Amino acid sequence: MALAEAILVCLTERPMSGYDLAKYFDASIGFFWRASHQQIYRELGRLRERELVDSQEISQSGKPNRIVHTITDKGRTAVTGWSAKPVRMPSVKDELLVKLYALETVDTKAMREQISVRLEQHQSKLSEFRRIKSRFYDGKDLNLNQKGKLIALELGIDQELFRIAGWETVLKKMTDAGV
Amino acid sequence: MALAEAILVCLTERPMSGYDLAKYFDASIGFFWRASHQQIYRELGRLRERELVDSQEISQSGKPNRIVHTITDKGRTAVTGWSAKPVRMPSVKDELLVKLYALETVDTKAMREQISVRLEQHQSKLSEFRRIKSRFYDGKDLNLNQKGKLIALELGIDQELFRIAGWETVLKKMTDAGV
DNA sequence: GGCAACATGTAACTTGTTACATGATTCC
DNA sequence: GGAATCATGTAACAAGTTACATGTTGCC
Secondary structure, X not given: OHHHHHHHHHHHHOOEEHHXXXXXXXXXXXXXXXXXXXXXXXXXXXXXXXXXXXXXXXXOOOOOOEEEEEEOHHHHHHHHHHHOOOOOOOOOEOHHHHHHHOOOOOOHHHHHHHHHHHHHHXXXXXXXXXXXXXXXXXXXXXXXXXXXXXXXXXXXXXXXHHHHHHHHHHHHHHHHOOO | OHHHHHXXXXXXXXXXXHHHHHHHHHHOHHHOEOOOHHHHHHHHHHHHHOOOEEEEEEOOOOOOOEEEXXXXXXXXXXXXXXXXXXXXXXXXXXXXXXXXXXXXXXXXXXXXXXXXXXXXXXXXXXXXXXXXXXXXXXXXXXXXXXXXXXXXXXXXXXXXXXXXXXXXXXXXXXXXXXX
């Protein structure tokens, strides 16, 4: 259950509400471990039960109340313990690759269209990563915390570049194969 | 639910038992959509209910009986229909990237060790892919079915090469950052 | 006045993982 | 005689997805 730890890692940055966490995931750590707001709320409940976070309701006049979650010392210890444990290989699940594998059986016109869509998605992720890099990291003096995030981000950028090249090659090879 | 379709795609090749399918997944389509034997058995039950496969028990003297699943015409239609539908972006879930993102908070010695393990895993996948390519595809005349599989396999090979280079770069950048 | 975004969650369902269970055959 | 492999599954649980529910504020 790395979702728990991903949340705790975010909370080492600053205390956050479930909504803040969902936004934070979308814009950063979620590039490496995606989670929906429902998952985050459920996991926060469990983290509270295990006393890894401390949750405080803050009343706001007018607006609905915010529940702000703060990582506890027990939570910090849990993160360090987790960090030393071995990781698994990331799960492999790409329907588009299954379709490619089944090339003879599929609708190849639709398939080319789907590859184009995929290419655009990688392109927009690439732009987003580059924007974040130039905005927050380029030409700045970075501490270790920031350096870690930058290294991860640069790996993300290279990955998007690779994937764009990869799917473009696939399109060429499909053409060569006559489909 | 692409597992259903991945199974149907395998069964277009030849009728198979659940056990055969689990083996087949491990050695081919599972490179792009991993599934455990439990998932496969469960899904086969559902496919039978939906009449997309026809399941026949074959008694074997001595050995336990095999249940052989054959794709039906309805099943073939389902695959074609599925193939034209848009796909999602593959899920992103890599604990090692989360740890990299949280570099300051983690045990960096253990982290370097985990990257080394990951590198070995990619190396062994690469060898496996290359072995399959040279054994089944190199220097042969291929039909469209085989060409699709080869294109997917070559994308897999490039991906492993990219990932090896990527994690090696991360190790270098960690050294530069002093961890 | 309506719609998007803020903010929080529950419920139902599907998928994926871990552990358990059974019994035969083949190889050492 | 014991371990590995063949072959088939069930049960319990964890994780992920989709849909629903509620009420506010701020903008056009």
